[in-house]
Amino acid sequence: MQPDKQFLASQRAADTADAGHSIAIICGGGSFPGAVADAITRRGWRPVMLAIRGWADPNVVERYTHHWVALGQAGRVLSLARAEHCCEALFIGTVLRPPLTQIRLDWQMIRMMPRVVGFFRGGDDRLLSGVASLFEDGGLRIIGVKEVAPEIIGPEGVLGRYQPSPRDRADVARAFKVMAALGPFDVGQAVVVANDHVLAVEAAEGTDNLLARIAELRGQGRVTTPTGVGVLVKAPKPGQDQRFDLPAIGPRTITNVARAGLAGIAVAAGSTIIADAAEVIAAADRAKIFLIGVGEDAT
Amino acid sequence: MQPDKQFLASQRAADTADAGHSIAIICGGGSFPGAVADAITRRGWRPVMLAIRGWADPNVVERYTHHWVALGQAGRVLSLARAEHCCEALFIGTVLRPPLTQIRLDWQMIRMMPRVVGFFRGGDDRLLSGVASLFEDGGLRIIGVKEVAPEIIGPEGVLGRYQPSPRDRADVARAFKVMAALGPFDVGQAVVVANDHVLAVEAAEGTDNLLARIAELRGQGRVTTPTGVGVLVKAPKPGQDQRFDLPAIGPRTITNVARAGLAGIAVAAGSTIIADAAEVIAAADRAKIFLIGVGEDAT
Numbered sequence: 001m002q003p004d005k006q007f008l009a010s011q012r013a014a015d016t017a018d019a020g021h022s023i024a025i026i027c028g029g030g031s032f033p034g035a036v037a038d039a040i041t042r043r044g045w046r047p048v049m050l051a052i053r054g055w056a057d058p059n060v061v062e063r064y065t066h067h068w069v070a071l072g073q074a075g076r077v078l079s080l081a082r083a084e085h086c087c088e089a090l091f092i093g094t095v096l097r098p099p100l101t102q103i104r105l106d107w108q109m110i111r112m113m114p115r116v117v118g119f120f121r122g123g124d125d126r127l128l129s130g131v132a133s134l135f136e137d138g139g140l141r142i143i144g145v146k147e148v149a150p151e152i153i154g155p156e157g158v159l160g161r162y163q164p165s166p167r168d169r170a171d172v173a174r175a176f177k178v179m180a181a182l183g184p185f186d187v188g189q190a191v192v193v194a195n196d197h198v199l200a201v202e203a204a205e206g207t208d209n210l211l212a213r214i215a216e217l218r219g220q221g222r223v224t225t226p227t228g229v230g231v232l233v234k235a236p237k238p239g240q241d242q243r244f245d246l247p248a249i250g251p252r253t254i255t256n257v258a259r260a261g262l263a264g265i266a267v268a269a270g271s272t273i274i275a276d277a278a279e280v281i282a283a284a285d286r287a288k289i290f291l292i293g294v295g296e297d298a299t
Numbered sequence: 300m301q302p303d304k305q306f307l308a309s310q311r312a313a314d315t316a317d318a319g320h321s322i323a324i325i326c327g328g329g330s331f332p333g334a335v336a337d338a339i340t341r342r343g344w345r346p347v348m349l350a351i352r353g354w355a356d357p358n359v360v361e362r363y364t365h366h367w368v369a370l371g372q373a374g375r376v377l378s379l380a381r382a383e384h385c386c387e388a389l390f391i392g393t394v395l396r397p398p399l400t401q402i403r404l405d406w407q408m409i410r411m412m413p414r415v416v417g418f419f420r421g422g423d424d425r426l427l428s429g430v431a432s433l434f435e436d437g438g439l440r441i442i443g444v445k446e447v448a449p450e451i452i453g454p455e456g457v458l459g460r461y462q463p464s465p466r467d468r469a470d471v472a473r474a475f476k477v478m479a480a481l482g483p484f485d486v487g488q489a490v491v492v493a494n495d496h497v498l499a500v501e502a503a504e505g506t507d508n509l510l511a512r513i514a515e516l517r518g519q520g521r522v523t524t525p526t527g528v529g530v531l532v533k534a535p536k537p538g539q540d541q542r543f544d545l546p547a548i549g550p551r552t553i554t555n556v557a558r559a560g561l562a563g564i565a566v567a568a569g570s571t572i573i574a575d576a577a578e579v580i581a582a583a584d585r586a587k588i589f590l591i592g593v594g595e596d597a598t
Contacts, residue, residue, distance in 0.1 A: 174484070177483075177484070178481070178484050178486070181480045181481060181483065181484065182477070182480060182481070182500075184476075184480065185473070185476070185477050185480065185497050186496075186497070187477070187497035187500065188500070192502075197485075197503075198484050198485070198486035198502050198503075199502050199503045200502045200503060200504070201481075201486065201487070201500040201502050203491075203497050203498050203499045203500050204496075204497075204498045204499060204513075204516055204521060204522050205499070205512055205516055205521070206521070209512070209516075213504055213508070213512075214503075217503055217504060217508075222503060222504070222505070223503055
């Protein structure tokens with residue numbers, strides 16, 4: 001196939017001239033695509049934003065070389081990556097599981113549809129891994145954020161001024177156990193435990209909604225653990241393909257955890273995005289909540 | 300101890316005169332206490348309502364012999380049970396996990412406090428089993444709804460006009476698996492699965508809130524499975540002491556499942572309360588949703 005030959009030629013060129021190394025960033029919503037692009041730029045590489053229409057934020061992606069693509073235009077993503085000399089791409093930012101009917105298919109995608117329909121059954125992880133395999137078959141290697149922007153991944157240890165108490169550490173351990181138990185079901189990157197009691201398990205609602213729920217239930221007297229007790233734990237699903245959909249926290253998470261009346265946040269060290277670390281830690285200190293990265297040994 | 304001797308005497312009297320057999324119903328909120336009292340009356344026994352102030356509905360409990368008690372008045376519950384010649388009691392109706400500070404303690408409870416404080420750590424199941432052991436030590440046997448009112452427990456099989464599809468049955472099976480995995484954590488009497496995708500896991504919020512969330516997320520485009528796909532499954536926590544806090548559905552559950560756009564409801568046969576079965580089944584038929592009791596073999 002002619003395009004693949006062209007692609008391999010550009011790949012070799014990129015390999016031999018690292019200064020011109022270009023990486024495609026397939027951008028969903030939020031500010032993280034910009035943080036990743038900045039990290040790539042700091043390494044002397046060139047980010048190319050392939051911005052998903054309806055999800056990517058124009059204010060974020062338009063600061064860089066960018067092209068707009070529709071969900072489902074796998075062929076267009078592959079040809080743009082080739083034209084921009086990218087042999088690697090990563091996914092970053094929010095794209096909620098789309099309904100099949102809202103996806104705009106190009107011809108390459110239509111040819112792949114029998115496979116794609118299969119990805120839509122089952123959990124998000126299967127969907128994303130399936131989509132990645134389509135790109136890899138087209139010659140575009142899908143990499144993880146960790147490989148090009150390790151500085152936006154939360155490290156191990158206490159990150160702010162406040163320390164978790166032994167009570168908090170027990171709640172953290174229990175939350176990690178709940179996540180491990182849910183591993184086979186592709187559900188739950190967030191769990192809230194207070195005084196050994198599981199208050200909330202995230203599924204389709206997202207962490208902001210989950211924390212708002214705790215605040216609301218507390219207001220209604222349905223959550224009765226005292227304020228300042230309980231933890232939010234964020235971690236990838238066990239066995240999850242960590243090239244996609246890493247859990248993430250930001251300043252808003254801190255605000256919401258404080259409103260929910262919890263003591264702090266624990267994240268899986270090495271696999272949770274904390275994009276504005278300085279801002280997040282300052283916010284945690286102001287709210288008097290602890291923030292800790294927990295290594296795999298400790299869970 | 301003098302009171303215990305009196306109590307044992309009354310117990311013997313009850314055993315020998317079954318027609319006068321009295322059963323204490325420790326009543327939380329909702330209509331279920333009335334349904335249980337009616338079932339007990341139909342058996343020729345005498346219900347005595349011990350209504351928890353702030354939770355029990357006066358319109359429900361005042362139709363029967365009744366006394367009001369405050370949460371934490373274990374001594375008063377025991378002495379009322381003795382005075383009313385009850386040697387058995389059951390718990391029924393809603394009482395949300397109370398904050399320790401809102402509990403009114405009587406002297407007997409204060410003597411037991413070191414044990415009670417322990418019950419408040421950990422899940423609801425441990426709390427309830429602990430409270431039951433206090434009563435049993437005081438000579439009041441705690442029984443389950445099944446023993447005196449089996450007719451308000453959902454049976455096995457399809458209960459309405461609509462049948463679950465093979466797709467629905469697969470979702471039901473997956474939801475039961477999620478519950479089994481969460482067994483050790485005393486969380487989740489309800490799970491929603493649609494097209495193999497776990498949409499919601501119940502923790503502190505209760506089933507009505509959980510279903511409202513699905514409806515809301517669907518409105519926001521965050522739940523994208525088509526309307527008429529997906530199931531609510533209600534079942535006791537694995538290993539739960541089934542004398543307490545059985546899962547329950549009622550006409551409102553049907554309304555909420557329909558609003559959430561799900562296909563139907565599956566309950567654990569033999570351990571889920573369906574108090575107004577005729578009304579619930581009629582509501583399910585009107586809403587075109589299926590309702591099925593699933594036996595242990597099938598899960």
